[in-house]
Amino acid sequence: MELNGSVGGLSRPIPANFKFADYNCVGFDLDNTICRYQLTNMVQLEYDALCKFLVDQKGYNADVLLKPIDFGFLQKGLTLDFEKGNTLRISGDGTIWRAAHGTKFLSDEEIEAQYGVERMWEPATAFYKEPLATWNGPVALKLRSLLDYFDMPAALAFARLVDEYDKKHGGPAKVPKVPGSIWSDILDGLGYMFNRHNFAAKDGGHYFGNLRSYPEKYLNRCPPEAIEWLKTLKKQNKKLFLLTGSHIDFANYTSTYCMGPEWRELFDIVISFAKKPGFFTSTRPFLSLKNFNEGEPIASLTNLADQNFVSVSQGNWQELMEFLQIKLKGETPKCLYVGDNVVQDLYAPFHYTRCDTLAVIEELWGENKLEPPHPDSKVLLADKWGSYFGTKDVPSLWHNFIAKSALLTVPKFESFAELPLDKPIPTGFYPEEPVSLAEN
Template sequence: MVLQSVKDEKDEDDSLNEKAMKKKYYCKNNKRKKQQPFPAVNSFRFSDYDCIGFDLDNTICRYRVGEIMRLEYSLIAEYMVHRYGYEPELLLPVDDDMDFLQKGLILDIKKGNFLKCSDTGRILRATHGTRPMTRDQILEVYGKQRIWEPVLDFMRTMSDHPTPGVTPVLRSFKDYFDMPAAVACARAIDAQDSSEEGPLEEYDIWRDVHVAMCNMYRREHFRHDKGGFFPSIKTHPEKYIYEASDRLKRWLRAVKEHTYTFLISGSSVDYASHIARYVLGPDWRDYFDTMICTAKKPGFFNSDRPFHYLVGADDGDIVPPHNLSISETYSGGNWRDLLELVRNEAGVETPHSLYVGDHLAQDVLAPDMEGLDTVAIVEELAAEGMVGDPMDHDAGSDLMSSYWGSFFSTDGNPSIMGVERINTLYASVPLKHARLAIPSLEAVARFPIRHQYEAFSQETSGFFPGDPVILHF
């Protein structure tokens, strides 16, 4: 249904459609070019790539993360209280525990402990529920090395389910869509500990929190206006989402003029189309050659799931790889088949490929392990401040935690300066698996696509427009 409406809008004016087709034909032939030598490892240019994929949520579509997390928390809490009978204290505003929020926390599901870990797996800080654990308590539970073995297993792929069929023992909170669930779970643990029954040997609270969280995002809820999350976005998009600047729109058009571009989103096509229209305007589809929805990352990059045609907002028949078209919209799929399409379109045997996204596991680690270069969107750069650049974050206070410390460095060696000071598990991902780390696409839209940036290497830092302030004092 969404695709049909988009098509109808494009067909309203035949002359405009003809111009668009001529432009598209020109662009396609312009992209079929002799591959240029790749630049040095310590430099980066968007123009060096034969194809570039963009995530939608928190990349093309920039959310007002403070407001979106407040919405998410309220919906999770209401579900837990009214459906499962949890204590009504969960309904208190999340602002009372906003300091608890930080990307990258890991929940020890059975013990009810939240852990912030280093890039070697060592537990830097921890809480039981929302209550801070002392050094002695951490040592008592996790040993003198402050290492929990499941974290070491998790670090290899950053998957909460490393072994299919085995019940997971941890849950990581990787982005702004699941971070509020950590507060709900921690508050529920506090309530259990304060009850007549008291603390438990093993907690089983996360299962209920997970159901409550997933209920918000069920694919069919968008079309039926259920679950609370999608209706709120539809009714008040300006409260939760930023519109793209004209500068960013020009930059995206310049990228598409030069190379093949993909919009690869885990969202369903109806929701993805809805927010893309709000962010980029009614011509949003013209900014990308191919759109892929319900991509199910990280599996999109490392599995061989087939592409599907779309029938309205639902999946249709499987698309044979040889029938894929560069200008279509699909559901599901995999990177290998998409790359083969680029080979055929661009006439390049080994296309230089780039993916840009915010999810450090799905959008940075996973594609890098499959041979793509990546650019990491790290909003904490703007929230905590960058050296030499005044860019700030509207939700900066919501993304900074006095308890957990900096996203980038916690309880590290103060004598070490620069990126070497980074010691947290999640902040180390861009260092190892990205070429650049930026607070938003608006940061690079200031410059032409041929602009040369310093990339992450042994000698250079890829944080742009500047290193996190905490690394230099």
């Protein structure tokens, strides 16, 4: 992945407030941002699909994996230490706050025995200092942070396979390190599950096949007030773009279900299979699309600026800005981007471009018991790991990244419809900060 400038990108402070009226371009992530999933069913499907692959294709013990899911062990943002077989909860200063070996939680003494009295682990420290610099390369061979609800179930599969490995070899004390094949096999399973070509396949695979057959079980429709808010932004002559990691056929499917058959009218340009966070830092070319298939590289995206609607694949931020500047009749784009993935949607655009960001973090909805209650609170509130945001005294790594990268964090996409477009909005959390941050 190419990085612009020095590691760490731009150093920018978060202002005290912002106004939507100050921006002429607004971009959106799709999955878990505009399109909210039914998380209990979704995470269950992902776990089942992953474990089915591990049993059928990799030969793992079905009795170990194909048993009821433990939602209490799962949390967005957990970090895996492949070699030690540990699942880690990293605090805002890069130290290890909580840890489990397999599914067994470690005491403070056990954590310090493995990571030292400072509770520091070099790969985690490198990620804490600069997550994009560790996206590929040596650190990525030792660590994986599970950033969203799509890879979150991998933590439980990993932990259960570590338990099984320990059992076969006399317990964790007699196992110097866990074989790397456990994570590489899980990674193969994730790659198979989310392979973008599977959605168009006849059976769609276990994951896409179920999503395609039972959308009402896994997807939520976007509330009317959110759709009206998008239309209002367009009426104010703002240029709207959809920037998603999903391939165009799946993005079209979920967008149609969530936003309705006329969803394309809400956007000036749709970029699919964007390969974030690299989209914000690389010079990867845009590719044309025909019948949901990628075609040749586009010589210049600006050549398409006279079209009312553009749909392309992959690409890069710099060319998108040049395209939007033409759409704005020469005015310099001033962009907001709205997303849920802390690294891909918030950290990367805020620190590597001049784009401001807004966060949709469902854990805020679940933790603060906002009305109506979140229907999937058990997925959001991991009783074994504590709050996603951490505590007042020990904020989590993810809270700190959000605080340094997002102007505003809301619990759900439709929350934006409650906010004024032409008045200053205080930065931070809306409608209130997580209750855990007010507690010790």
